[in-house]
Amino acid sequence: MTLPNLSAGCSMADMANIDQVEDCWEQLGEICGTNPDADGKQQIVPVTYMNSSAALKAFCGRHGGIVCTSSNAHAVLEWAFARGKRVLFFPDQHLGRNTALAMGMSLDQMPVWNPYKPAGGAEDPSVYADAKMILWKGFCSVHQRFTVDQIERARKAYPGVKVIVHPECSMDVVNAADGTGSTAYIVKEIANAPAGSAVAVGTEINLVNRLAAQYPDKTVFCLDPVVCPCSTMYRIHPAYLAWALENIEQGNIVNRITVDEDTARDAKIALQRMLEVHP
Numbered sequence: 713m714t715l716p717n718l719s720a721g722c723s724m725a726d727m728a729n730i731d732q733v734e735d736c737w738e739q740l741g742e743i744c745g746t747n748p749d750a751d752g753k754q755q756i757v758p759v760t761y762m763n764s765s766a767a768l769k770a771f772c773g774r775h776g777g778i779v780c781t782s783s784n785a786h787a788v789l790e791w792a793f794a795r796g797k798r799v800l801f802f803p804d805q806h807l808g809r810n811t812a813l814a815m816g817m818s819l820d821q822m823p824v825w826n827p828y829k830p831a832g833g834a835e836d837p838s839v840y841a842d843a844k845m846i847l848w849k850g851f852c853s854v855h856q857r858f859t860v861d862q863i864e865r866a867r868k869a870y871p872g873v874k875v876i877v878h879p880e881c882s883m884d885v886v887n888a889a890d891g892t893g894s895t896a897y898i899v900k901e902i903a904n905a906p907a908g909s910a911v912a913v914g915t916e917i918n919l920v921n922r923l924a925a926q927y928p929d930k931t932v933f934c935l936d937p938v939v940c941p942c943s944t945m946y947r948i949h950p951a952y953l954a955w956a957l958e959n960i961e962q963g964n965i966v967n968r969i970t971v972d973e974d975t976a977r978d979a980k981i982a983l984q985r986m987l988e989v990h991p
């Protein structure tokens with residue numbers, strides 16, 4: 713595997729590292745217990761978003777957990793709650809919260825774990841024992857920029873506009889939108905929107921621009937007027953990609969990414985579980 717630019721990445725993924733997650737797991741074990749309950753359910757099932765390091769996926773593989781994407785988060789959480797009393801969801805709190813709310817959980821069942829505060833930041837650690845979802849305090853810097861105010865302005869400027877946002881946006885933004893879903897959902901909604909309609913989108917700008925160019929008969933625009941692309945993702949510039957591909961063509965793997973055997977094996981377990989839930 714190659715990474716065309718070694719400084720590229722995801723700032724959200726970097727908000728949870730393996731040492732912090734191991735430390736959180738140990739503390740939650742002291743609060744919630746570590747033995748299965750009378751029904752044989754795990755006390756906590758760890759669930760990591762796809763945007764996370766191999767080490768975190770391996771952690772989930774080792775501890776009866778699983779990986780999710782924004783498309784399958786709902787199905788993955790159902791899988792997790794069939795096996796455990798609680799879920800520890802990382803690194804994106806918004807995807808976890810929005811999905812759990814849509815599944816009928818309430819906010820008071822979803823305390824946040826802040827890895828930079830003692831005991832996760834809760835005044836009373838028993839909130840974690842009473843929780844259904846424990847949300848890691850991570851976020852996507854791009855999706856967190858969208859606001860309810862932007863939605864209101866879009867509705868004023870384009871009466872009848874349909875507002876669709878990604879579930880990495882905050883709960884308030886998701887609640888104020890007409891629809892929320894993964895990238896695949898956004899692509900489908902815009903494809904199916906009638907000609908002449910307006911769609912305001914709360915997600916990464918390059919996708920929005922691509923869809924706007926693809927459907928010139930519709931008004932497709934980004935909710936955020938101050939375009940702020942993802943600075944870490946865009947380090948995979950086309951020039952770097954071309955350089956990496958040209959090298960592969962000549963038999964050279966540049967910027968090779970390696971994962972040790974144990975990590976690869978355990979991460980694969982968590983990924984395989986996800987594929988079995990949502991092929």
Ligand code: SF4
Nearest residue numbers: 722723724852942945
């Ligand atoms: S937009 Fe950037 S920070 Fe946000 S999830 Fe994607 S890669 Fe990560």
